[in-house]
Amino acid sequence: MELAIDTSSSATSVAVSHKGKLLASLTWQTVRNHTVELLPNLVYLLQQAEVELSSVDAIIVAKGPGSFNGLRVGISTAKGLAIALNIPLLGINTLETEAYAFAFTGLPLRPIRNAGREEIATALYRQRGNEWKCLEHENLTTVEALSHRIKQKTLFCGEIPPDLLNEIQKNIGKQALIAESNDLWRASTLVILGWQKLSEGEQDDPVKLQPLYLRPPHITKPRDRPPLLSPRVRAKSTKKWKCPN
Numbered sequence: 001m002e003l004a005i006d007t008s009s010s011a012t013s014v015a016v017s018h019k020g021k022l023l024a025s026l027t028w029q030t031v032r033n034h035t036v037e038l039l040p041n042l043v044y045l046l047q048q049a050e051v052e053l054s055s056v057d058a059i060i061v062a063k064g065p066g067s068f069n070g071l072r073v074g075i076s077t078a079k080g081l082a083i084a085l086n087i088p089l090l091g092i093n094t095l096e097t098e099a100y101a102f103a104f105t106g107l108p109l110r111p112i113r114n115a116g117r118e119e120i121a122t123a124l125y126r127q128r129g130n131e132w133k134c135l136e137h138e139n140l141t142t143v144e145a146l147s148h149r150i151k152q153k154t155l156f157c158g159e160i161p162p163d164l165l166n167e168i169q170k171n172i173g174k175q176a177l178i179a180e181s182n183d184l185w186r187a188s189t190l191v192i193l194g195w196q197k198l199s200e201g202e203q204d205d206p207v208k209l210q211p212l213y214l215r216p217p218h219i220t221k222p223r224d225r226p227p228l229l230s231p232r233v234r235a236k237s238t239k240k241w242k243c244p245n
Contacts, residue, residue, distance in 0.1 A: 002198070003056045003081070004190045005042070007034045007074030008066025008094040009113075009159060014042050015187035016049050016056075020195030024049035025187035034073040042077075056085060058203075060194030062186075063091035064212035065113060065121045065138060071211035079206045088203040092194055093212065095123045095138055098158040101189045102179055103127035108135070110150075111158040112168075115140055120164065121214055122146065140214050147171040155179055 001023075004015040012034060015025035026045045030037050046053060061078035064071045075091070082089035099109040106127055113121040120143060124136035143164065150172050157179035160168070168176050 001051060001056045002058045002060055002191055002195060003042075004060040004187060004194060005038070005074045005078050006062040006094070006097070006186055006190055007038060007070040008062045008064055009070065010067070011159070011183040011186070012038065012041075012070070013183070013187040013190070014038075014045050015191050016045060016051050017191035017195065020192050020199075022188045022191055023051070025184070027183050027187060032067075032069055034067075034070045038073055038077055053081075054085070056081075056087065058088045058090065058194075058198055059085075060090050060092060060190060060198075061209075062094045062097060062190060063209065064094055065115070065214050066094050066211075068211075068213065071213075075209060075211050079209060082206045088198060089206045089209060090194055090198055090203050091209050091212075092190060092197070093123070093138065095121065095158070096125060096134065097186060097190050097193060099123070099125040100132070100193045101185045102155055102157055103132060105155055107155045107177070108152065110146075110154045110156050112156055112160050112164065113158055114161055114164060115214060118142060120146070138212065138214060143167045143171050150175050153177055157181070 002017045004017065006013040010029055010031060011027060012030050013025060013027045016023050024045060026041055028037070028041065059078045059082045061074055063075060078089060095111040095113065098111040102109055104127070109125045110122055115121045119140045121138060121140055123134065123138045126133055126135055153175055155177045156168060159181060165178065
């Protein structure tokens with residue numbers, strides 16, 4: 001049995017499978033609440049599928065790019081389970097998961113995710129015969145810059161918000177084919193792709209696996225604090241002031 005976890009976006013998924021064949025999945029929308037919702041829903045899924053946690057042989061987790069907090073929660077949970085159960089752990093690129101759902105088309109596949117700051121996260125994949133290839137690794141760019149790299153009909157997929165969709169159609173035109181997005185596909189694609197990679201001997205070290213961030217998280221710098229006074233200065237400053245005669 002394999003247990004899959006995808007917390008890379010607000011559409012969160014957990015799934016259980018047997019040798020890559022999906023047995024049950026659960027997908028729900030969350031608003032930055034992965035910490036509270038993930039484990040209860042994971043327990044609920046296993047109960048409904050009548051699968052004991054002890055029968056799980058491998059953990060598959062989406063490693064990003066995606067939500068900073070979501071990825072941290074999902075990967076921490078996956079690592080904890082893999083270590084506790086002493087079973088293999090495998091992190092899968094979220095963009096690759098979204099592209100693999102359309103591998104059957106044989107087209108160049110361009111998964112897209114909104115990265116903020118007017119940028120997008122993207123990569124390029126293609127299935128040729130029985131060979132699944134990554135032609136361009138994940139990177140940050142803009143739709144305008146990307147339009148200059150599109151030389152043939154390409155299938156765009158993933159969580160593409162309407163404003164980005166309009167921009168893609170405006171800048172790339174007929175070369176851009178838009179795939180219909182469906183959050184329910186991600187769980188099944190994650191287990192299929194994960195099982196294939198596990199079967200080929202791929203796995204990650206639970207200690208070393210980290211979320212795939214394309215830019216460091218935004219951390220607000222603490223405000224400057226006044227320097228601490230030395231004991232002598234502090235003692236002087238606390239002396240009671242007397243009005244001169």
